[in-house]
Amino acid sequence: MLEVKLRFTQPGALVRINRASVIVDGKALLSEINLTIFEGESVVVLGANGAGKSTLLKLCNSLISPSVGSVQTPPLHEQSLIFQRPALLQRSVLDNVRYVLSVRGVAEPACTEQAQRALAACNLSANANQSARTLSGGEQQRLALARSWACEPRLMLADEPTANLAPSAVRDVESLLHTVQSGGTTLVLTTHNVAQAKRIARRIIFLDNGKIVEDRLATEFFVSPHSAAARTYLEGESL
Amino acid sequence: MGVDSNLPGTCAGRERDVSLFVDSVNAAGSLLLSGDSTLLEITVLSLRVSATATLIAALIGMPLGAWAALTESRLRTPIVVVLNASMGLPPVVIGLIVYLLLSRSGPMGLFGWLFTPTGMVMAQTILITPIIAALARQTIEDAHGPLRDWFTSLGLNAWQRILTLLFEARFSLAVVLLAGFGRAIAEVGAVMMVGGNIAGSTRVMTTTIALETSKGDLPLALALGLLLVTLVLIVNGFAQTFKARMERRNA
Numbered sequence: 001m002l003e004v005k006l007r008f009t010q011p012g013a014l015v016r017i018n019r020a021s022v023i024v025d026g027k028a029l030l031s032e033i034n035l036t037i038f039e040g041e042s043v044v045v046l047g048a049n050g051a052g053k054s055t056l057l058k059l060c061n062s063l064i065s066p067s068v069g070s071v072q073t074p075p076l077h078e079q080s081l082i083f084q085r086p087a088l089l090q091r092s093v094l095d096n097v098r099y100v101l102s103v104r105g106v107a108e109p110a111c112t113e114q115a116q117r118a119l120a121a122c123n124l125s126a127n128a129n130q131s132a133r134t135l136s137g138g139e140q141q142r143l144a145l146a147r148s149w150a151c152e153p154r155l156m157l158a159d160e161p162t163a164n165l166a167p168s169a170v171r172d173v174e175s176l177l178h179t180v181q182s183g184g185t186t187l188v189l190t191t192h193n194v195a196q197a198k199r200i201a202r203r204i205i206f207l208d209n210g211k212i213v214e215d216r217l218a219t220e221f222f223v224s225p226h227s228a229a230a231r232t233y234l235e236g237e238s239l
Numbered sequence: 240m241g242v243d244s245n246l247p248g249t250c251a252g253r254e255r256d257v258s259l260f261v262d263s264v265n266a267a268g269s270l271l272l273s274g275d276s277t278l279l280e281i282t283v284l285s286l287r288v289s290a291t292a293t294l295i296a297a298l299i300g301m302p303l304g305a306w307a308a309l310t311e312s313r314l315r316t317p318i319v320v321v322l323n324a325s326m327g328l329p330p331v332v333i334g335l336i337v338y339l340l341l342s343r344s345g346p347m348g349l350f351g352w353l354f355t356p357t358g359m360v361m362a363q364t365i366l367i368t369p370i371i372a373a374l375a376r377q378t379i380e381d382a383h384g385p386l387r388d389w390f391t392s393l394g395l396n397a398w399q400r401i402l403t404l405l406f407e408a409r410f411s412l413a414v415v416l417l418a419g420f421g422r423a424i425a426e427v428g429a430v431m432m433v434g435g436n437i438a439g440s441t442r443v444m445t446t447t448i449a450l451e452t453s454k455g456d457l458p459l460a461l462a463l464g465l466l467l468v469t470l471v472l473i474v475n476g477f478a479q480t481f482k483a484r485m486e487r488r489n490a
Contacts, residue, residue, distance in 0.1 A: 061392050076394035087389035090407055099403075103393055 138169025266458030304375025
């Protein structure tokens with residue numbers, strides 16, 4: 001078992017994964033992954049269920065370590081990970097944002113000011129004193145975004161952030177992701193929604209059975225996917 | 240050979256028992272309503288001893304339970320087994336151990352805590368700390384599940400996780416505390432051995448009930464019994480209402 005974590009050294013590259021495999025109970029969830037993500041990119045990871053999309057994101061976030069190979073990522077305080085089901089604290093909306101800022105060492109009054117700015121940007125100011133768990137699904141995901149955004153991460157990882165959301169809530173979340181990304185944050189997102197991938201991605205990574213089978217510009221990928229797996233996937237999704 | 244009508248189980252004996260019970264209830268009611276100073280003193284001491292023991296047990300048991308919930312140490316399983324097993328420790332065994340510790344020739348004899356409320360607090364603390372720790376462990380483990388990956392992605396250390404989870408599970412933990420308090424205030428064996436049931440000094444509700452029953456003074460025993468049950472009901476009713484209200488607010 002080889003586990004190597006190195007600080008990022010090459011300018012421009014934010015995440016560098018070198019021949020990394022993740023093996024659990026003898027099963028390879030990811031195999032021989034080689035991937036470099038550059039500062040400011042907008043990357044969407046596509047693939048069928050069980051292809052390894054979430055595992056790849058966890059690898060980027062250091063939630064899991066590679067069984068083989070090496071991963072270089074920014075330190076945790078420069079990243080944020082958004083889950084499909086936001087993990088919210090039993091506190092007010094404002095306190096949820098203040099919490100992440102306080103654990104990152106932001107002191108008062110800057111902590112509250114920064115939290116309020118993030119809530120305003122995510123259109124949640126009116127809900128600031130409401131209990132976070134009483135928010136709707138779309139609002140909860142916007143709160144998760146506000147929480148991430150408040151920390152001004154260099155790398156934002158989002159694991160199917162719009163799954164199970166109503167179309168209007170999906171648009172709200174996508175709009176926020178656009179704003180975050182246009183502010184210079186590197187965005188890596190997994191989704192099953194091909195239309196969403198087209199709207200967000202500049203680059204597509206297509207996973208099949210734990211392997212990257214395509215890593216191309218979105219414009220090229222959607223016009224002419226090289227692999228049979230990607231073609232089948234796109235045809236299935238367009239039905 | 241005739242049947243003794245005073246024997247329990249006979250018709251006359253049953254009537255006498257019912258009458259005694261009714262008389263005792265009436266006398267207990269009068270005692271409660273009169274604001275009897277002895278009754279008040281015993282009740283206040285009971286509450287003081289059990290509340291102090293609960294507070295100390297919470298300060299030890301909650302972080303211990305939280306640690307046991309979060310640790311990946313190999314010691315976790317043995318600690319959880321010991322905690323769970325300790326919930327069933329017989330109070331008289333704890334009383335005996337504390338008695339030996341506090342007795343003049345014991346390792347803590349120099350403090351002079353035997354037959355004092357402080358000694359009783361110590362016995363009750365030892366009795367309920369495992370209960371609070373074991374229940375807190377389960378509560379915090381349940382609260383940690385959905386937050387685990389997020390905490391890891393934030394890079395929280397063990398203490399940050401423990402403090403956050405203690406706050407997150409505060410409503411359920413309040414009920415855990417009250418379970419500990421209920422166990423402490425209802426305890427008789429250990430406080431009897433360690434406190435000595437000295438009138439005006441270490442006599443609490445449960446030890447008085449035991450003493451007065453053995454003396455045949457049922458009204459005082461019954462009055463204290465009613466008071467004890469009422470107190471436990473009020474405390475638990477308050478806890479459940481508080482928890483339900485908070486959960487509704489966060490639903």
